[in-house]
Amino acid sequence: MKFVQQPMQQEISGPPPHSSDLTSLAIEVIGREGSIALLSGTSVIAARTLTRDSRAASSLAPTIADFAAEYLPGGTLDSLGSIAVASGPGSFTGLRIAVTTAKTLAYALDTPLVAVNSLVAIADVAAQKSNPADRDLSLPAPLSRSILVGLSAYRGQVYRGKFTPGQPPSIDIVSAAQWKTELQLSARATGDVGLTEDKNKFLFAGDQTVFSSAGAAIDPDQWSGEDEVRAIGVGRVAAEMLARGETIDPLKLVPDYLRPSSAEEKVGP
Incomplete structure (x- = not known):
């Protein structure tokens, strides 16, 4: 837990899973950068930060496609059991990109969608780091x-x-x-x-x-800090929410900024 920057791209991965094990794609663009993760329940299969030499708008979709090619049967997203996204608060532009991507995929794939509060996801990652290294990481x-x-x-x-x-x-x-x-x-x-x-x-x-x-x-x-793969927290929190049936209609999901945007404030009620 130090104030240090990690290399441009950080990746955590295990062997490609069987399709029956893969349940969730987690997406977050809470700040200037973002990340994605694949999880089976609360167990992390793979996680990757978006490259920092390009904006999330240009790197999110290609990174998801790379994950599909590497980890999913047939190289497609069809086998996903659910999609999770950090819906806010956070960067206005980043949240729009992540939420739009997640709701589009969930709608196209007819897959359950879970919206996770960004601060809750970050707290989950912090809680993971505070526990002993030999703890069972498949559990919350x-x-x-x-x-x-x-x-x-x-x-x-x-x-x-x-x-x-x-x-x-x-x-x-x-x-x-x-x-x-x-x-x-x-x-x-x-x-x-x-x-x-x-x-x-x-x-x-x-x-x-x-x-x-x-x-x-x-x-x-x-x-x-900021060097953590926050999508892991998104996916772990979402797994628990999904088990409780806390999903959202993709057509109804909007970013949660906790306040109006600058443009909305200028327009007024």
């Missing part, structure tokens, strides 16, 4: 520590998600001043008052810029 990661997720919402605002064991998630859009206060209180609560056990430390995840601009001191082992 238990939330054993509080997680604070922050994404840039621009215009002096932050998309904030707070996840505390035993409590409902708190997801909102806050001002930069509110974010700075909450982040600094969280950082102090996990270090300055002597709570040094891992279970008492917050985990922090999201956009590095919204953390560094707030000036909070975060230990490297408490950071889960």
